[in-house]
């Protein structure tokens with residue numbers, strides 16, 4: 223079986239409010255998969271149904287492998303120490319703590335602190351370590367790097383890539399499009415309770431990013447131009463600048479960011 227997770231016509235409502243309208247998608251074994259959507263789109267609800275933490279109205283969820291779930295912040299007792307929490311989770315899962323895990327997530331450096339004394343980044347590292355104690359095949363991360371500084375974010379990205387290199391499947395919800403673009407193999411976009419896109423970031427670009435963005439930096443500043451036909455527009459822009467005697471310092475051409483494509487997808491879904 224090459225799918226780690228299969229979701230078929232999953233429906234979930236809170237009272238009269240239908241949050242997931244029979245959504246279907248698959249997550250392949252060994253991939254990093256992101257669930258995207260604006261605030262309130264239903265990402266956490268979908269993840270919690272998949273994780274078995276929430277009941278759903280109808281549909282089917284198939285999980286092929288052992289799951290590890292990263293805790294939300296402040297879900298541990300305030301005075302517990304990192305290694306005590308690890309021991310508790312290991313005992314609960316009837317496993318031994320793997321030293322590599324402690325080392326790779328830097329838990330020795332924070333072992334004397336209580337949970338309440340840990341920084342956001344340290345808490346995230348501990349939460350990830352706890353999710354990995356049972357040596358799961360599929361790891362769920364809900365906004366894993368929210369509130370982290372650049373260093374903390376990059377270090378967590380390395381940890382997540384490391385999981386992929388161990389052939390584990392990672393499923394995450396995130397609002398950080400740059401993070402998703404560099405980290406994830408495939409994405410699904412939830413909008414108004416439906417999956418409006420599921421595929422790779424470049425497939426999304428091909429679907430949405432028809433336009434090119436030409437960024438030109440001159441001694442007078444930077445300007446961005448949109449173009450459907452890059453060659454004609456670029457040549458005429460450069461011709462104009464040359465005529466004016468303006469020196470070109472840098473030129474970049476791209477097809478837009480994941481963030482722009484995500485916003486465009488959301489806009490189209492509204493229409």
Ligand SMILES: Nc1ncnc2c1ncn2[C@@H]1O[C@H](COP(=O)(O)OP(=O)(O)OP(=O)(O)O)[C@@H](O)[C@H]1O
Nearest residue numbers: 236237241259260261262263264265266267268395
């Ligand atoms: N326990 C609940 N009872 C009633 N409504 C809920 C409950 N949990 C979530 N909702 C509603 O369901 C919708 C989806 O919420 P959910 O938390 O799944 O969205 P999300 O995409 O994870 O949002 P965010 O990006 O803000 O975390 C929202 O309208 C929210 O108000």
